[in-house]
Amino acid sequence: MHKPRMQPLASFDIASLQYLDERGQTTQTLPDFATPDALVAHYRQMTLTRMVDGRAVKMQRTGQLGTYPSSLGQEAIGVGVGAAMGGEDVYCPNYRETGALLERGVAIEEIYAIWGGDERGQNFRHAREDLPLSVPIATQILHGAGVAFALKYKNAHLNEPARVAVASGGDGATSRGDFYEAINLAGEWKLPLVVVINNNQWAISLPRSEQTACKTLAQKAIAAGIPGLQVDGNDVIAVRQAVAEAVGLARNGGGPSLIEAVSYRLCDHTTADDASRYQSKETLRDAWSREPLVRLRTYLDSAGLWGDNQEEELQRELTQTLEKGVRNYKETPKDAATAMFDHLYAALPEAFLEQYQQLQGGG
Amino acid sequence: MAEITLVQAVTQALAHEMQADPRVIVYGEDVGINGGVFRATEGLQERFGGARVIDTPLAETMIAGIAVGMAAQGLRPVAEFQFMGFIYPALDHILSHASRFRNRTRGRLSCPIVYRAPYGGGIHAPEHHSESTEALFAHIPGLRLVVPSSPARAYGLLLAAIRDPDPVIFLEPKRIYRAVRQEVPDSGQALPLDRAFVLREGGDITLIAWGAALKETLEAAEQLAAEGIQAEVIDPATLKPLDIHTVIDSLEKTHCCVVVHEAARFCGLGAEVVAQVNEYAFDLLKAPVQRVTGYDTVMPYYQLEDKYLPGVTRIVTAVKEVRDYAKGRGL
Numbered sequence: 001m002h003k004p005r006m007q008p009l010a011s012f013d014i015a016s017l018q019y020l021d022e023r024g025q026t027t028q029t030l031p032d033f034a035t036p037d038a039l040v041a042h043y044r045q046m047t048l049t050r051m052v053d054g055r056a057v058k059m060q061r062t063g064q065l066g067t068y069p070s071s072l073g074q075e076a077i078g079v080g081v082g083a084a085m086g087g088e089d090v091y092c093p094n095y096r097e098t099g100a101l102l103e104r105g106v107a108i109e110e111i112y113a114i115w116g117g118d119e120r121g122q123n124f125r126h127a128r129e130d131l132p133l134s135v136p137i138a139t140q141i142l143h144g145a146g147v148a149f150a151l152k153y154k155n156a157h158l159n160e161p162a163r164v165a166v167a168s169g170g171d172g173a174t175s176r177g178d179f180y181e182a183i184n185l186a187g188e189w190k191l192p193l194v195v196v197i198n199n200n201q202w203a204i205s206l207p208r209s210e211q212t213a214c215k216t217l218a219q220k221a222i223a224a225g226i227p228g229l230q231v232d233g234n235d236v237i238a239v240r241q242a243v244a245e246a247v248g249l250a251r252n253g254g255g256p257s258l259i260e261a262v263s264y265r266l267c268d269h270t271t272a273d274d275a276s277r278y279q280s281k282e283t284l285r286d287a288w289s290r291e292p293l294v295r296l297r298t299y300l301d302s303a304g305l306w307g308d309n310q311e312e313e314l315q316r317e318l319t320q321t322l323e324k325g326v327r328n329y330k331e332t333p334k335d336a337a338t339a340m341f342d343h344l345y346a347a348l349p350e351a352f353l354e355q356y357q358q359l360q361g362g363g
Numbered sequence: 364m365a366e367i368t369l370v371q372a373v374t375q376a377l378a379h380e381m382q383a384d385p386r387v388i389v390y391g392e393d394v395g396i397n398g399g400v401f402r403a404t405e406g407l408q409e410r411f412g413g414a415r416v417i418d419t420p421l422a423e424t425m426i427a428g429i430a431v432g433m434a435a436q437g438l439r440p441v442a443e444f445q446f447m448g449f450i451y452p453a454l455d456h457i458l459s460h461a462s463r464f465r466n467r468t469r470g471r472l473s474c475p476i477v478y479r480a481p482y483g484g485g486i487h488a489p490e491h492h493s494e495s496t497e498a499l500f501a502h503i504p505g506l507r508l509v510v511p512s513s514p515a516r517a518y519g520l521l522l523a524a525i526r527d528p529d530p531v532i533f534l535e536p537k538r539i540y541r542a543v544r545q546e547v548p549d550s551g552q553a554l555p556l557d558r559a560f561v562l563r564e565g566g567d568i569t570l571i572a573w574g575a576a577l578k579e580t581l582e583a584a585e586q587l588a589a590e591g592i593q594a595e596v597i598d599p600a601t602l603k604p605l606d607i608h609t610v611i612d613s614l615e616k617t618h619c620c621v622v623v624h625e626a627a628r629f630c631g632l633g634a635e636v637v638a639q640v641n642e643y644a645f646d647l648l649k650a651p652v653q654r655v656t657g658y659d660t661v662m663p664y665y666q667l668e669d670k671y672l673p674g675v676t677r678i679v680t681a682v683k684e685v686r687d688y689a690k691g692r693g694l
Contacts, residue, residue: 092432123469131435132467136459142425143460146432146440149388153438157385157414165432177452181425188420343470344505346528349557351604 012222014215017242018232022290024298031241036305042083042236043296043306046075048318049099050293052108053267055322056098056115060271064330068115069096073234073266076292077198079103080239080261084247085166090151091130092144092167094137096198100168104130108325113332119343120335138173141182141195148191148256164192164250166243172203174217183224183258192250195258196243198233200265201287205278221258233261234292266291337363366544372514373403373479373535375549376521377441381411383551384439387525390417391426391443391479400445401481401540427453427478431460434474439525447482447534448491454499461530462505476530477521481537482510483575483625484657484672487665494662495574495626500532501603501635507531507556508603510574514545516600519554526553536574556601559609565593568682569613571636572623573598576673580623583678592682602632607639611647614640618649619689621681623673628656649689653681 019034021027053072059065071078074096082103085091091104101111105126113121114133122132131147134140144167154160173179174197186193197217201208214220221228227246231238239261246257264287268275275284300306341348341356348356367375380387389404389411395418398405408416419426423444430440444450457478465473484493500508509524509531511517517535524531562577563584572580577598584594595613599605614620620640622633633654640652655673663671 090436119467120469122467123471128471129436131432131472132464134460136455139428139456139460142428142456143432143435145425146429146434147436148432149429150433150436150438153388153414154436177422177424178428181420181422182428185420185422185425185429339469340466343466343468346465346473349604351557351607 012219014219014228014230016230016232017238018235019237019241020235020295020299022234022295024295024302026299030237033240033244034237039296039300040305042079042240043300044314044318045079045099045103046236046293046296047314048321049075049078049102051318051322052102052111052325053098055326056112057267057271059112065112065116067270067272069270070267071096071098073287073291074198074200074263075099076236076296077196077233077239077261077263080236081166081168081196081243084240084243086164086247088161089164089166089247090147091127092140092147092165093131093133094140094169094173095133095135096170097133097168107328108322109328109332112325112329116329118332118335119339138169138176138178141167141169141173142178143167144193144195145182145186145191148186148193149189152192162192162251164194164247166194166196166247168196168198170203171197171199171201171208171211171217172206173197174220175211180220180224183221183226183256186256187224187226190253190255193256194243194246194250195256197258197260198263199260200263202265202269202275202279204269204273216260218258218260224258226256226258228258228260230260230262233263234290234295236292236296263292264290364546364548366546367514368541368544369511369514369517369535370401370403370540372518372547373521374405374407375547376518376525377404377407378410379549379551380522380525381407381415386437387439387441388415388417388433389441389443390419392419392421392445394418394443399443401537403479403535404443423449423452424456427456427461430476430478431456431464431474434476435464435472439475441477441479441525444478444480446492446494447480447496448494450480453478457500457506457530457532458503462503465529466505473528474530475528477524477533478530479533479535481540482534483536483538484662484668485538485575487668490664493665493668495624495657497534497602498626498631501632505529506603507601508534509556509601510534510536511600512536512539512574512577512598513543514547516554516560518547519552520556520600522551523553523556527556534574538575539578542578557604557606558601559597559599559606561595561609561613562598563594563596565595566616567593568595568619568621568686569610569617570594570596570621570623570678570682571599571610572596573600573602574625576623576625579673579675580678583675583682586675586679587682592686594682605635605639607643610636610640611644614644614647618647619685620648620652621655621678621685622652623655623678625657625672627659628654629659631656649692650685651688653685655681
């Protein structure tokens with residue numbers, strides 16, 4: 001039988017990055033940014049994220065909020081991404097990004113408004129240029145490529161500073177054409193784009209193992225000709241380090257990167273889901289042993305940076321912050337019915353005036 | 364002044380806006396050195412450089428999606444889809460994002476995008492190159508849908524579309540890309556969106572058509588005039604929002620109406636015209652509005668496309684039927 005002789009042409013490696021293992025012990029020297037203050041700040045934001053998520057689920061269960069996608073167990077990704085970005089950079093989030101949104105300065109009541117059925121939540125008072133949460137999967141990654149093009153163009157031709165777009169998505173997003181088309185274009189056009197994939201192992205009920213035959217999601221970068229890296233997504237230091245490096249590369253004209261942050265969805269897909277239908281108790285229990293908050297707390301404890309007193313004080317402070325957000329959300333009066341027309345176009349076309357007036361008159 | 368074709372008017376408008384506004388970016392498949400498969404972007408890359416006139420990888424979803432991000436950052440992207448038959452992968456971004464960003468963010472971000480595509484049949488092209496599916500886009504809230512029907516209107520309406528603060532689907536009737544030449548001064552003067560144009564005045568019947576179908580509609584009007592029937596021909600030009608007032612004003616005179624479009628009949632825009640005429644001008648009518656349209660079939664391969672497309676005879680016949688109906692009721 002004929003056996004064709006082939007020459008090796010190209011080969012690729014995928015690296016992974018971790019600083020804190022699941023027992024909260026360092027696996028290598030920490031990066032410069034990981035000062036005690038920074039780590040405590042990350043712990044604070046991750047704790048707040050978990051509280052905001054937890055209250056959202058409770059409010060949904062009691063009819064005070066609509067369907068909500070919790071990020072329970074994935075707090076290190078959002079906080080790490082948010083911390084790695086510059087305030088002037090542009091975030092292009094998917095819908096499961098409570099931690100990153102808080103880092104970007106989005107208010108708790110804005111997050112609740114979005115899921116409480118009020119578009120005004122997407123009118124971020126801070127982070128004015130960040131894109132709104134995107135519900136259709138992976139579409140925001142293409143928007144991120146467009147943002148990155150604009151940032152690069154304005155930097156090169158309109159004297160604006162070098163800025164970076166960071167887009168996020170889940171593991172399911174990497175199966176969509178949008179994801180691939182975005183990283184392919186970003187590679188070819190050398191766009192300042194960082195794509196962070198929250199691989200939380202589940203796309204609703206479909207496990208990561210059935211999403212793709214790829215060993216890692218990071219390796220999808222290879223097909224696009226861009227750097228790809230896998231990080232421990234439950235290690236906030238690793239996430240921040242990887243994203244900061246990619247953001248720096250992009251800012252300096254080095255083009256896009258793909259980062260796969262490996263984590264686990266410790267909650268249902270949304271409050272409308274019941275993960276016990278497809279996920280075994282054992283798997284879930286096992287995943288809890290690797291969760292990001294305890295890991296960081298253990299490290300902070302062992303490094304003498306944290307203790308019960310500080311924890312108590314933090315809980316008190318964050319409870320106040322949360323309650324204020326909840327109050328602001330609940331006390332916001334419903335928008336006028338005509339708001340659905342007010343921002344449909346820059347100016348309402350005459351053809352829709354009659355409908356507008358009908359709505360104004362009570363429908 | 365040289366006379367130019369509709370496709371040259373498109374180029375002229377693009378060049379004018381690129382010259383006037385550094386935020387205008389033109390991109391799509393083969394729009395660079397090749398000047399687009401219909402040459403709508405001919406010479407633009409040479410003149411404005413590869414940073415602003417850009418060949419993209421072959422991915423329509425991407426072409427639509429990046430426009431959203433570009434526009435949210437204040438650029439004015441003008442994206443070309445090579446043929447309307449290939450625009451469908453882009454629908455998700457047009458429908459789910461471009462048309463909604465302003466509303467979703469309560470005005471914080473917006474999408475001043477022009478999505479251009481050649482559309483319509485009658486050029487003996489392969490399958491998927493002859494589509495008229497404008498109604499798909501007309502149904503989407505937050506969009507504008509514009510179809511020019513002459514070089515002057517292509518120039519003036521495209522300028523308006525690029526300057527418009529909201530997303531515009533700009534469908535170019537490729538069958539008449541080079542059908543007529545007109546003097547179109549490069550004045551930078553935009554034509555109004557959301558306004559219909561009366562292309563021919565007449566008191567006996569109102570004919571409504573857009574894009575390439577106006578060619579046959581105007582020919583039909585000419586033929587009818589020879590028989591003593593004066594048709595008023597209206598080009599809505601902006602199909603969404605629709606300027607029904609111009610139609611009603613015409614019906615005040617004519618009391619009879621025929622709508623002509625290449626697209627399939629069912630849920631075609633003719634249905635919207637009929638519905639609005641019923642709502643706002645029922646008492647003006649002496650006969651039911653007739654539609655002369657493509658059939659509710661798949662657009663046939665080109666050997667049969669002339670059977671599919673509304674021709675002069677079908678339009679003239681419909682006009683006579685409508686008028687006979689009105690006469691038969693003694694109206």
